[in-house]
Amino acid sequence: MNTQNCYHCGLGYTDKEEIVFDDKSFCCNGCKTVYEIFTLNGLTDYYSFEKTPGATPKDINGKYDFLDNEEIVYRLLEFHEQETHIVSLYIPHIHCSSCIWILENLNKINIGVSSSQVNFNNKKVRIVFNPEKTTLKEIVHLLCKIGYEPYISLDNYEQKKKKVNRELVYKLGVAFFCFGNVMLLSFPEYFEMEEYWLDNYKSFFRWLIFGLSLPSFLYAASGYYSSAWKSLKTGMLNIDVPIALGIIVMFVRSTVDIIFGYGQGFFDSLTGLVFFMLLGRFFQQKTYNFLSFERDFKSYFPIAVTKILPDRSEVSVPVYDVAAGDRLLIRNQELIPVDGILISDTTAIDYSFVTGEADPITKKSGDKLFAGGKQTGKIIEMEVLSSVSQSYLTQLWSNDIFTKKDRQDYKTITDTISRFFTPLLLITALASLLYWLFIDVTTAFNVFTAVLIVACPCALALSAPFTLGNILRIMGNKKLYLKNATVVEQMAKVDTIVFDKTGTITTSKKSDIFYEGNGLTEEEILMVKNILRGSNHPLSRRLYDFLPNAAIILVDNFDEITGKGIKGHINDNLIRIGSVDFVGVSKAQTLQTAVHISINKVYKGKYVFANSYRNGLKPLLENLSKRYELKILSGDNEGERETLKQLVPPGTLCVFNQKPEQKLAFIESLQKEGKNVMMIGDGLNDAGALAQSNVGISISEDINVFSPACDGILDASKFESIDYFLKLSTNAVKTIKMSFGISLLYNAFGLSAAIAGKLTPLTAAIVMPLSTITIMSFVTVMSNYYARKKA
Incomplete structure (x- = not known):
């Protein structure tokens, strides 16, 4: 008898055992079935990457019946919200490019699977699926049918794999x-x-x-x-x-x-x-x-979060100091840093960082909140269930979804x-x-x-x-936290640096603020303070700190429009705070940096800010201008142009009245000219520009704003060291x-x-x-x- 090799798995078999289908020979019905599944779903390219890449499916009759138990399934899931569940499965058979290709195309075989990503080194696949269209048990059975049976253990199989390989x-x-x-x-x-x-x-x-x-x-x-x-x-x-x-x-x-x-x-x-x-x-x-x-979460997240103390006072603490049982205050657009329970009545959570789905999910008091969601609404309170080291926040930093192209x-x-x-x-x-x-x-x-x-x-x-690994460690010790070692090499190639103005070259700390307009009553100041409490914009935070302490009152219908302002209802009063156009005033705009206020569509006046620029800004820009082309972008009007002229080197382009989408377009235009651009911003109105740039660095001060698409987080106290970090990256390549x-x-x-x-x-x-x-x-x-x- 002649011995041949199976078209699917490559194992030898005799003529007597041969099963022929579609002019191809298989060793058993299992391999033939897998081939049929791939053919019906247009996935025969699986065999183009490598000959006989598959494995013979095993008989799993009844083996995974325990996945019918919802409590067990929830213990295995990383994330579960309404129409989105996420699970990471360890698959020992992953061994080649064909494996990666087929496992990242599971959505073509099962319509309930939204996406799947393979971590080849760890032999894991992260699957996002809709529980209304499929179940974890069906996905596991599908993986077994195509020869990729996962290893599942409720005794935390991860720990076994993490043991030192001797x-x-x-x-x-x-x-x-x-x-x-x-x-x-x-x-x-x-x-x-x-x-x-x-x-x-x-x-x-x-x-x-x-x-x-x-x-x-x-x-x-x-x-x-x-x-x-x-x-x-x-x-x-x-x-x-x-x-x-x-x-x-x-x-x-x-x-x-x-x-x-x-x-x-x-x-x-x-x-x-x-x-x-x-x-x-x-x-x-x-x-x-x-x-x-493999650095721990403390290397990536120097950001702070607002903790509510037993006496109801608020204090900013490092995110990794948060412990189970703590109560946190989460403002609009802040990232939820840990898993917890919602204490406030309702809110809308944007989980696009985790799932890729942009539609916010409505949560009610008592519902569970997962780390990585972005709060999109009025200010909320939550109780912490687990510390940051036990949550999913650290996974966002290295998620392939946010990996820059052309890197x-x-x-x-x-x-x-x-x-x-x-x-x-x-x-x-x-x-x-x-x-x-x-x-x-x-x-x-x-x-x-x-x-x-x-x-x-x-x-x-x-x-x-x-070299790059050691430089990464050194920069982390000096409070520049980079996403990975490749960012060091990208920094060495930079020839153009773009600075955001508000919250980047200016500080969000207290500075000279004065009021112009009709006097505000104590009740009106109280309402303004409580509307500002829900915003993370640098001007909002500065004005909030400037106003006198006030009682906390309920805000309804809070909304923040990026680049324009914030609004909300308090006791049936509509308060709008932001730009002249946003508050509905037809007066000519002044050249001052100001926040305008209207109550019940009646213009009250404005708080004018004397911008406080960061220490060492002028010598830093002078040093950088010797080797880089510098640009300043600002969402404010041109009132600061003359002041900036005294600070920035001659020939530095300063562009004002820039909306978030215009900042992004500005970065794109520079890249089309062949520039390697580094954008330095605060991660709020410039998140798109940070993501588009070759290197995006977010300045972190006292607010919990984090964009997974940025390449690094710089502690605001190290702003003067930007030139040092750029020279260090250049010397690393040398x-x-x-x-x-x-x-x-x-x-x-x-x-x-x-x-x-x-x-x-x-x-x-x-x-x-x-x-x-x-x-x-x-x-x-x-x-x-x-x-x-x-x-």
Whole structure:
């Protein structure tokens, strides 16, 4: 009987077991069914990414009946609101691009699935679905039918996966044992001892050395073989290909030597090579952990939230100091930082940051509020259920939905270099082998192996992530919290900086405010204060702090129109606060920064603000203007133009009366001119511009405003350090280039020695991790040196 491979899963089967459908052969009805599902839903491109990528579906009859229990389902869900549920499932079978493609197209198979995103590294898929159209049980059954059965455990299976993987430690231990014993047993050969026992037991000791090398060759070095094989299957040569090839060549050559009595072979070099390379990899892993690439939530959210104390007073506290049982005040457009229970009567929550759905969801008193929702209405109170570290706020920062387009990953550049480097290395090694074969066969194989090992581009591939990772950590310590390491490289490319005015170059702290117009009664001031209490706009916050303390009263129909103003009803009185046009006044606009007030459509007057610019603004702009093109955008009128002229360098463009959509269009126009733009704003009226810019930095002061689309959050106290951070990013890229030069120089010297036959494989194996350590030490020292330099 002939053996064939299944079109879907690739497993072998005999002619007798063959099932033919659509001119394709399958090993079982399960694989045939999966193919039918994909065909009916137009998903046959699944097989274009990789041949036989699927897995044979398993019989799950009754296995997931526990998902009929709503209480169990809610424990598994990350988020559940009316028409939107979100669940993250661990799927062990995820292994290739086909898996990613099919799992991110589940919405084509099940109409209840809105979207699905795969985290390839963690083998997880995050599924957003409508519980009115499908259930979690149906989704799990679908995944099982197409060969992607999830692993579900109510005992928090995440913890099991997060345990430290000790496989590398075990392999390192095995490699060390083999290396030590093979070296010990090789001493008689080294000293060419011809005594009786060596002559009689030479063969025995050689075969013993062969046996001791097998665990090192088959187990300790297995990671290199699997990595190289996957690389070859995808047609991309990674850095493990030459390493695996060198190990195999040494083993085969050494085995041939023993079988034909040519000598003891190179098992000492082979086991030494595996040990020292694993030692280098272990060092890399430890260094990665030291740099803390996976930072905790405190690194991302320096924002504050308003906490209500038992005496009903309000205090601003860091978001990570919030604990279960605390009562929080959430204003209009503020992000809910933690899971909690709504205390106020009703509100509307925008969960677009979490689900992608923009329609607000109405919540009533006693309903659960999930972290990540944005409050869109009058001010509310909520009671905290869990601290920020236990909520979903941290997931928003790295959500793929908010990843900028056209973002160039520096590690991808390094990988590209490695892909070109590896074929060149293989050609060099083969050419050296052919050359030395005509001179000395033994030296030829030594040279071939030494070339493959010494020129390994490990150090080349590690210099960028180590540099950027360390810079990311340094900036975080200095209160600039960046989304990821690629933002550092983007900052180094910036040539144009755009500043928002209100709340960015001006401070939202108390400043000179005076009133012009008809006098306000105490009752009217009380109403104005309570309307302002629900707004997060910098002018609203400054005016709220300026007005005298007042009793808290109920506000109805609160509404805030971005870029215009706020309104609401108190005891049947309509209060409007904002621009001249918003309050309905036909008077000519003045050139002052002012907030106008009308009550029951009667104009009362205005509060005029003497803008307080941030300390160090003038020297900062002067320094930046030497290297960057500067722009100032403002939603206010031109009343501050003359003041700004005294602060900004000559030639700086200042644009006023800009609405949020106009700010975004301004950034787009600069990018069309080929500019790399960094936008610095407060995250309120300029959220769109921040998202559109190449680098968007949000200034954080005393308000809980956070946009997942921005690239970084800068503590307002570090505003003067913007020039320092930009120089640090430029120096980070310079460090990477220098490390590339050192790595290439090392490879040039190493290759020269190896090709000349003056470098043994064992020496190359020792030198290779040393070069990696050198590069990592260099980039760490240099990045720390540049971090200590003043801007």
